[in-house]
Amino acid sequence: xxxxxxxxxxxxxxxxxxxxxxxxxxxxxxxxxxxxxxxxxxxxxxxxxxxxxxxxxxxxxxxxxxxxxxxxxxxxxxxxxxxxxxxxxxxxxxxxxxxxxxxxxxxxxxxxxxxxxxxxxxxxxxxxxxxxxxxxxxxxxxxxxxxxxxxxxxxxxxxxxxxxxxxxxxxxxxxxxxxxxxxxxxxxxxxxxxxxxxxxxxxxxxxxxxxxxxxxxxxxxxxxxxxxxxxxxxxxxxxxxxxxx
Numbered sequence: 001x002x003x004x005x006x007x008x009x010x011x012x013x014x015x016x017x018x019x020x021x022x023x024x025x026x027x028x029x030x031x032x033x034x035x036x037x038x039x040x041x042x043x044x045x046x047x048x049x050x051x052x053x054x055x056x057x058x059x060x061x062x063x064x065x066x067x068x069x070x071x072x073x074x075x076x077x078x079x080x081x082x083x084x085x086x087x088x089x090x091x092x093x094x095x096x097x098x099x100x101x102x103x104x105x106x107x108x109x110x111x112x113x114x115x116x117x118x119x120x121x122x123x124x125x126x127x128x129x130x131x132x133x134x135x136x137x138x139x140x141x142x143x144x145x146x147x148x149x150x151x152x153x154x155x156x157x158x159x160x161x162x163x164x165x166x167x168x169x170x171x172x173x174x175x176x177x178x179x180x181x182x183x184x185x186x187x188x189x190x191x192x193x194x195x196x197x198x199x200x201x202x203x204x205x206x207x208x209x210x211x212x213x214x215x216x217x218x219x220x221x222x223x224x225x226x227x228x229x230x231x232x233x234x235x236x237x238x239x240x241x242x243x244x245x
Contacts, residue, residue, distance in 0.1 A: 001073045003027070003090060004153075008034040008064025009081040011042075016197045017081040018044040024079055025049045027090035034064035061166040063159075065146065072154035080147030083131070084195040093150040096138075096187055099243035100236050106151045106177050108144030109135075109194060111186035112170075116224030120216035125223075134191040138240070140233050141184045142222050143174035148194070155182055168215050171222070178222045183232045 005028045009017045025031050025048050033045060034054045041053050054068055065078050075094060079085065093107055115125035129135055131148050146169050157176040165172035177184055211219070221227075 001075055002029040002071070003075045003077070003094075004029065004068075004070055005031045005077045005079050006034070006065040006068050006070075007031065007079045007081055008036055008060060008062055008067070009045075010036040010059070010061075011038065013081045013199070014042055014044055016199065018048060020081050020083055020085070020197055021045070021048050021051075021079070023087075024077065024085040024089060025051070027085075027087070028077065032068035034060065034067050036060055036064055062146070062169045063162050063164075063166050066157065066159050066162040066169070070153040070156055072152070074153035076149075076151055076153050076156055078146045078149040078151075082197045082199050083147050084197055086193050089194070093187065097150065100185070100239045103232065103235055103239070104152075104155070104182050105185045105236075106144060106149060106155060106182045107185050107187050108146075108150065109148040109187055109189060110145030111139065111141040111184065112143040113139075113141050113225070114143070114219060114223030116226050118216075118219055118223040120211050120213075120219070129186045131194050132192055132196055135186060135188050137188050138236065139186045140228055140236070141186045142178075142224070142227060143170055144177075144184045144186065146170050146173050149173070151182075155180070168211070168218070171215060171218050174222045175218055178227060181229075183229065183236070185236065 005024050007021055030050050030052055032052050032054055034056055036059045056064055056067055060067055070076050097107055110131035111129045113127040118125040162172055
């Protein structure tokens with residue numbers, strides 16, 4: 001079963017994208033690199049091992065990581081071009097999934113639990129597990145940052161479903177996983193296991209702080225503890241106990 005990494009990048013990330021992508025490239029069998037706004041492969045990326053360069057028909061922005069096709073049995077890692085992945089990232093994520101594989105989880109590190117009564121107010125109604133911070137035990141969550149997602153190919157949404165979700169792909173992807181009944185699990189880790197590469201500006205600064213009403217409505221479809229299966233966490237705990245015995 002091939003291990004695949006999907007990433008979308010653009011010229012504004014030339015200074016850091018190669019470093020981010022190379023940090024995981026040696027851990028996978030193929031890296032699909034979607035080159036938004038490019039008409040050529042930039043020199044910085046030509047040395048990325050196992051790269052498959054994809055020129056999209058238009059600027060797909062962060063939705064581009066969902067553009068390359070994968071096979072149902074593939075192990076798929078969705079990555080961002082501004083994150084430095086540790087050398088044991090793929091191994092640890094796959095090892096954790098093996099312990100709970102029968103609940104068909106979608107794993108990640110940057111995650112959100114929303115209030116059951118989320119109204120879109122900035123700074124309210126969200127519990128965020130930032131991927132650079134430590135988490136002492138796995139946590140069932142509403143949403144996972146797609147730059148840290150690990151899933152199987154059959155769990156990937158169709159590109160047509162993700163299309164139009166530029167700048168809120170995490171929310172749209174969470175809607176997909178919720179509709180399919182795949183539990184989202186934030187994986188335990190030590191602080192700074194993954195690192196954020198320095199960039200100017202961010203989606204959080206330009207978009208997340210003031211979500212449009214239609215995006216708030218999408219969040220409300222997946223928000224809160226009542227949207228989680230109350231029996232799922234016990235199932236996961238049981239699997240982890242058996243695996244550690």
